[in-house]
Amino acid sequence: MTAATDGHASEASEGDVLLRMRGLRIEGRADEEWLEIVHGIDLELHRGEVLGLIGESGAGKSTIGLAALGYARDGCRISGGEIWFDGVDLARISEGKRRALRGRRIAYVAQSAAAAFNPAHRLIDQCVEAPVRHGLLDREQAEREAIDLFRKLQLPNPETIGQRFPHQVSGGQLQRVMVAMAMAGRPDLIVFDEPTTALDVTTQIEVMAAVKKVVEAHGTAAIYVTHDLAVVAQMADRIIVLRNGHVVEQGDTRGILENPQEDYTRALVRVRELRKERMEADDTDVPVLEVANVTAAYGKDPVLVDVSMTVPKQRTVAVVGESGSGKSTTARVITGLLPPQKGSIRFHGNTLPSAYFKRTKDQLRQIQMIYQSPDTALNPKHSVRDVIGRPLTFYLGLRGRKREERVRELLSLIELDPDQFIDRRATELSGGQKQRVCIARALAADPQLVICDEVTSALDQLVGEEILRLLLRLQKEFGLSYLFITHDLATVRAIADHVVVMQHGEVVDSGTRDEIFTPPHHEYTELLLSSVPEMDPDWLDRLLAERGEEFRDRGI
Amino acid sequence: MIHILKMVAQRLALGVFILFVVSVIIFMAVELLPGDFVDAILGQAATEATVEAFRYQLGLDRPAYIRYFEWLGDIFQGDLGYSFRAQRPIDDLVLLRLYNTLFLAAYAAAIAVPIALLFGVLAAMYRNSFFDRTVNVVALIAISSPEFLAAYILIFVFAVQLGWFPTLAQVSIDMEFGERLRVLLLPAVTLTLVTMAHMMRMTRASIINLLSHPYIEMARLKGMSNRRIIVRHALPNAIAPIVNVVAINLAYMIVGVVVVEVVFVYPGLGQLLVDSVSNRDMPVVQIACLIFAVTYISLNLLADICSVLSNPRLLHPR
Missing domain, CATH: 3.40.50.300 (P-loop containing nucleotide triphosphate hydrolases)
Structure with a gap:
């Protein structure tokens, strides 16, 4: 390492900053040409903090999330800037060193668990792979650890669920197993990439609640990527709003929701306010x-x-x-x-x-x-x-x-x-x-x-x-x-x-x-209605408190 | 587990049915060939009466469908028939030949399959590298050159010039195993050359095809090495296509060896078939074709079953 990068290293590890991106630029290839899709992002994440990255498709949020692992998908490349993780610049170190960090100190949770689990192997084998291969734990310890995580994530039959294959487990459960897989190496940072987008609302809650609980208990820092502001409101301490590879606005969660500064953020907060005017009573015509x-x-x-x-x-x-x-x-x-x-x-x-x-x-x-x-x-x-x-x-x-x-x-x-x-x-x-x-x-x-x-x-x-x-x-x-x-x-x-x-x-x-939509509701309608995330950072905690024991029992 | 057995039973039943259809086709095709054994033996000078008498003696005067069912019935009872030319039961003739052919095929497979799989995996692991390109070019050259050419080149270099191996693959029953392997090395290598490329390229393509899957990206993001990703995460999911192409090539080693057997004058089933066709020794032709059909169908059946067993969704239902 040169003196200059040493200087950066000490700067990056000052205080409790775990991850610091500076001027991050990422290019994607389209028709034999490299086009910039992330235009110089600065981002800072403290230990134990949960940072929400929000934006619509093309905002570059997943790309930035993956860059936190020093990873760029096929057809993409990190073209500029620095990614300081605990004193090392992920953009500059060798692939071998990056590999040693992935799965051990930085982990990833993908959008679709059904696709992200290897269909050929049992869940437990996939969960213990990272800690065992990185030499953190031996196989037996890793299995005990995984089972412990299954239990914390309220998966049914934590002792045996690992023996199943991915297709034998429901979507919401699989998503939680993936969280366990990410946590298995006891990482300092987990990148959650739209982990609940593919789920039903009632299942989404189970996953959100489980993630929140485990992340808090372990003091893990997280980057939570999503397009749904109401979801990220429940999970994140701080939010960065992205659009077309630029930062639009950033601030703590409550501030962004209650007092958005930019028009785009305001539009995101206001979404879901569309209401059709009420129709007068139906005429007696024969229905269509x-x-x-x-x-x-x-x-x-x-x-x-x-x-x-x-x-x-x-x-x-x-x-x-x-x-x-x-x-x-x-x-x-x-x-x-x-x-x-x-x-x-x-x-x-x-x-x-x-x-x-x-x-x-x-x-x-x-x-x-x-x-x-x-x-x-x-x-x-x-x-x-x-x-x-x-x-x-x-x-x-x-x-x-x-x-x-x-x-x-x-x-x-x-x-x-x-x-x-x-x-x-x-x-x-x-x-x-x-x-x-x-x-x-x-x-x-x-x-x-x-x-x-x-x-x-x-x-x-x-x-x-x-x-x-x-x-x-x-x-x-x-x-x-x-x-x-x-x-x-x-x-x-x-x-x-x-x-x-x-x-x-x-x-x-x-x-x-x-x-x-007016109470009293049918029981199932009530469950559906109450499961829709609201633009209120306290919504999930309140809901879980209301559902109380009944909810916790559901998984186990 | 029960539905897997059921699936296997269904495939087996289908295999038997196909075999039945094939037997009809073989019999009909042989019937359609111009000239029969009698013409071939007696030649043009024979009188009507001699021809008739000879046909009567061999039973060739009766309608084709009766002879078909007789033939089929006999096969079910283990009687493969009687060779016109050799004047002895076909089993005597065929069994030794079949053994020789299977021996050569197994020998070639033992060389070709491991090498093809290994190189396929390596090529996938180091794709687009110099190694990958070299392997691909060599494989393509091997598969594009006709097998007799490959055979003659091998004979020229290793038998004629270097004198390491005999030019002809002559074997006898009492030959020692090691000696047999030495004598058969050139034909086995020839078969390897023509089949390996196909299997290797399929292995490589099947693995690379899987590399865009999210679970491969997940393995990368878990910090797994390239080798582990290929061997542990991609390969198990590529078994079905690989097994299929291996089965086709194994079948080819048994069924398609005619040219190699002729070049090396190896007493296998392929050569017997060629001789019998030119002699119009139809019962032998039919049996040889039937054996080839059985080989093809059972190898494909085996590949099917392996594909089923490699799919955890079928093996471990919800």
């Missing part, structure tokens, strides 16, 4: 859609049991529930993709054939779908013109100039400039723009009912909110009815007139939005 006592199964496994719901004209019915509750299956039954075993689907009072291939073209035209992931719902080889034009020709027989005019009209409706967008391919659109094109495609068929299956969950919150506003406007203008499938209660609150709550393939609660 009636699902009557539908029972359906995949093979022998029953997925829907006696499900009924109605969608009135020009109203939005939100179907909420956790993964596996049968919401999307209901959509498949309505569209005729999965003919039910029992029950019927009535459209304007007429029973529809149960299988889509028995329905007339006009019956098909009336019900359109918008999907969760616009990336996979659009053919990347097709231009926007092809995508929107196809249903115009298929359902309405429009061709040539008429079709072109209508495509342009639809693009204007979804607030995309026709001249600019009509020739683009799906790959040349942002996530929000893609979803708009999907909406235009559904509208092209001139439907009465649009089924929206988690249409905002793959999008950033601010973008998602714009999509919701657009959907509301279109509903007003064209008298559309929506069946809105979502797991996100904030979305439900924002746009629904009626709510149907599903659990294990059954409808457990239903009513108007006000009925559902």
Whole structure:
């Protein structure tokens, strides 16, 4: 080491600063060219402190989180700046030295535990790998330690759960096992990269509570990366707001939430304040859609049991529930993709054939779908013109100039400039723009009912909110009815007139939005509602205190 | 565990069914060949009456489907039939040849499979390095050159020039094991050369294919070494594709050795097949083809079962 870096080293280890990034620059490769995606970030983390990194996709938050391990993904490189971790600059030391720190002093918890665990090995083998290979503990000690962590993280059967393979454990449990795996080497710093994003709200709480407890108990410092301000509010002492690789604002959690200085931060705090105006009582018209006592199964496994719901004209019915509750299956039954075993689907009072291939073209035209992931719902080889034009020709027989005019009209409706967008391919659109094109495609068929299956969950919150506003406007203008499938209660609150709550393939609660959101609630609805994180740093502690024993018992 | 047994039983049943279909195809194909044993033996000068009498004697005058079912029934009773040409039961003829072929295949596999796997793993570990490129180029050259060429080059260098090995792979039953290995080294190396590249490249590709998975990144972020990541985290998940390509190549070593056997004048099944075709000794041709089919099907079956067993989702259901 030269004298100069020695100087930095002593500076970096002054006080109780564990990690200090200075002018961190990271580049990503796009088409044979290196583009800067993180533009000179400064960041400081004290021992035992939890720092929240928040931002939307493309903000660079995961990239920065990984840089705290001196790691850059394939196609990325750390191009400038310093990453001082306890006296060493991770950007300058050899890969071998970085490897010696990873898993031992700095650990990582990934977004999807299902993908981050090796499917070929038992959980315990993966949990003890880091401490054993780094020579911290022998195998037996490491196993005892891991089991102890399993217990602290409130995993069921802590003694034996490690003998299972990743696919044998539920998502929320697996996420906690991954936390145990990260803690196994007793690291000074853990980077949590969106650890609860892929989970249901009720499961998210279990993981958040477990993480919070263990991190506090061990005095571990953490970087908590997420796009959800309400989540990070529960976990972090301090928050850094990122956008496009720049720091927008930073401060302690309460300050950011209560007194945001920048417009962007304010927008993030305000998100979820969208509310649809209340509709006057429903007219007595025949409802657009009636699902009557539908029972359906995949093979022998029953997925829907006696499900009924109605969608009135020009109203939005939100179907909420956790993964596996049968919401999307209901959509498949309505569209005729999965003919039910029992029950019927009535459209304007007429029973529809149960299988889509028995329905007339006009019956098909009336019900359109918008999907969760616009990336996979659009053919990347097709231009926007092809995508929107196809249903115009298929359902309405429009061709040539008429079709072109209508495509342009639809693009204007979804607030995309026709001249600019009509020739683009799906790959040349942002996530929000893609979803708009999907909406235009559904509208092209001139439907009465649009089924929206988690249409905002793959999008950033601010973008998602714009999509919701657009959907509301279109509903007003064209008298559309929506069946809105979502797991996100904030979305439900924002746009629904009626709510149907599903659990294990059954409808457990239903009513108007006000009925559902005003106490007294059905037991399961209550659980769902109370599990939605609020923009209040004390929310999680308060909730856990309220749930008390009942909650703690749940895991063990 | 029960559903795995069920799955294996299903595959087995499917294998038997395919074998049945193949036996029909073999029988029909042989029927369609122009000329039969009688024509080949008696030549053009024979009178109608002699031909008829000879056909009657061999049973060739009866309809094909009756002969098919007789043939099949006999095989089930362990009677492989009677060679027209050699005038003795086929089992005598075939069993020794089969042993020779299997011996050579096992020998070649014992060389090729470990080397291919090792080099595949190493190439994946040091991908895009000089080592990786060299191995790939050599493997490609080996697989692109026809096996007779490789065989003759080997013979020229090691048998003719250096005189280390015999030019012909002549074996007898009472030969010592070590001597047999020495005599058979050149044919075994020839087979290795033509099969190794495929297995090696598949091993490399299957492993590299897995390296973009999040659990590999996780292993890196746990500070695991490159070697451990490849061997411990990638390899176990690449077993299914690797086993499949190994099985195909093993099958090739048994079924596709005809050229090598001819070049080295090795008394294997492939050579017997070639001789029998030119002699129109149909019962032998049929049996040889059937044995090849059994080999192919059972090796693929074995690969299937290995793939199933390597998948923890199937082995350890929820």
